[in-house]
Amino acid sequence: MRTAARVTAGLVLLAALGFVGFRWIAAPEAVSATVDAGERGDAGDRQALTTFDGAMVRKRAAIAVLPADGASEEKVRAEIQAAAEKAELGPLTEATFAVFSEEMLNYLVPPVTLVLPEGVKVDRAEAFMRDYQPRDVAFYLVEPVLVHDVTFAAFPAGGVSPQQASAAQQAEGILSDSLNRFDTKVQSAGVVVHYFGAVLSDATIATVRDAMGRAAKVPADRVTVSASLPGPGVDLSNGVPGLGDGPHGGHN
């Protein structure tokens, strides 16, 4: 009875959050925190592989921005956002440098990373930066990238409130270490974490599920992982597909 109630509550929660295209994951078994050598996947700048692919992984164009000396990162970010809106590119999503390729990060670790809406090609993003010519930008690059756009949801065990689960999760800090940037929402039925950024390995996803499960006092496999958006996304079962255009960039 209790399990059924929790599942119902979870469905209600997710419906309330408006996740179009949500699917219960035919979840890979939670990966143990101890894995075989080198299988963790997202140590360093290498592109991680994951079985949490399909709709959860999206191809996007991303702009790596090196602000001019003395320029405020916040100001640069705001200016480019405003220009993109004006150019009808839609809202840009902030991310960390980790979305970019290892090759690019060898060259530049950008302080500002902005990801364009789905469907905007690298060429279009490049043209935007070329035409906009932001004054406070010393250098930029545009690259096609893969991002994870996923939602984790934990439904606490009886006796644990979502607020308590969220507080425990926050105090332990595992999500801050693993995801770096994420949004947490405490709902009446549970705790929901939305992550948008570099592709996470199965091991990191397992770490997040373990942490959320521990905080909610439920097993890790009761922490769901779902796509935040509908659509087919990117299939990684045969490795990383070609991402199309190479990097574009220039000096101002």
Next chain:
Amino acid sequence: MENGKVSRRNLLRGAMALGGGGLIVATAGGEVIAASSKLAAKNTPTPYTNMFRRPPVLMPLETGTDEQGPWARYRVTEKFGQAAIVPGLTTTIAGYNGIFPGPIIKVDQGTRTELRVANQMTVNPINRKAMGSVTHLHGSASLPQYDGYANDWTAPGSCKTYKYPNWQQARTLWYHDHMHLMTSENVFMGLAGQYHLSDPYEKAQLPQGEYDVPLMVSDMAFKADGQVAFDDSSHEGFMGDVILVNGVPWPKMKVKPRVYRFRVLACGISRSFRFALSNGDPITVVGTDGGMMPKPAAVASWRHGVAERYEVLIDFRKYQVGTKVELRNLSNKNNVDFANTGKVMQFEVVADSGSPDPYVIPTALDLGPQPYAELGAIDVNKLTPSMAKARRTVQVERKHGMWTVNGETWEDVEASNFQRVLSNPKPYDVEIWDIVNKSGGWFHPVHIHLIDGKIIARDNTPDKKPYPWEMGGKDVFYTGENETVTVLMQFNTGKNNAGGRYMIHCHNLVHEDNDMMIQFAVGNVNDNDPVTSDRPIRDDLSDLPVAYAPSYPLGT
């Protein structure tokens, strides 16, 4: 080799062109080398089959009192030894007195110590280079010439007597090698040991004696013949597949139904840990790098980088005799994990013939009076941002293929004849430093010599506050991928120390060697010159018998 004559940049470029060996896992635009041991099955250690042991406690050679108060003299000899780490084989190590970990030195606050370190090593088996050494007492507000300045090295056949003031409040320190360009190889060979500074407040409030246990946690890899396998050719880091606690692979420890205090030190090269109990029970953190925390914190787990020290309490009274509980490593981002790197050690609760342990886990700790308050010293926990005279950014980053701090390296410091400094506060000044890590997929445990700092903000926690386990004095600041940590610190030199130059570096020792280190100066940059003030001398004393304090039975 002469001080400062080796171009690290050229070394790095050469190494990058050659590439690394072993299992390569990409990081930060380079590769961390994660090595699986090549041991045969019969020589491969099995978790929780080896007995826990504690490093021996070194007895002083001599003690006394003079006009400045009590003093004690110690001697250690850096030399090679044979250690039985993996089954059926011996491993050549280089350790203080030929053992790994080195002996523990226990000192009371206010007792000045002299530690004579003789270098009887020859050639490091890892790099086939002459094994010079530098000894750093990590956590001590030592004079610059006794702080283990990287270029103040002692050649084989020489010795140096380090003088430690020990005026600080109780804390867990550790002494380890800090040799220019070779720290990682020297420490990997075994040059590390704990140093416990005690005071009446700590003795009155935290478990002592049998229930005060050092845990030096590291990771290693081994060749088929049992010798250490180390490779830093990637210049990014090294992680092994065997977890050692006090030099024993995944030990098992018998514990009584009492409260134990563990002084946990991550003393490896690159790996960080996230420690937790296998049953999910909380662990109470009572101390950080700088000693006791004013308010202990019960945590489910804690993140622990190289060189950080956390003192924790585990209450075994709640378990039935026969219960087994593991200390596990949940790992952190940008580590490379192997089949058993998630395991650390196992506790087994055994019967206690004594009376029940009446200890009450404290909810607050009294740190005692702040030394040198009359000179302007302020308890680190009571520092406030308004006291700061300056705010600086310390950007740890990879730049043009180099590990740098604010775009500079130790080579830049050397090129300036050691005059270039990040900051030049006066003694007892207070500053705020923002340590920024936007260097790609890597974490950096940043160590600032001399000071105790108070973390006042983190940029990626939901409330921007420090984590519960780091609410005490710190000298190593874990800066994860894309994280910024804000630290408030006072340049507290103590008495009879006008200041001088001190290092700042990443304590991923491979990063430190390649070349993520700069310096700051307190007061006059040339006071207490760390290289010339007290040079090592020829070691013309014969070895004396080593005396250790009586120990506890193996496995406890």
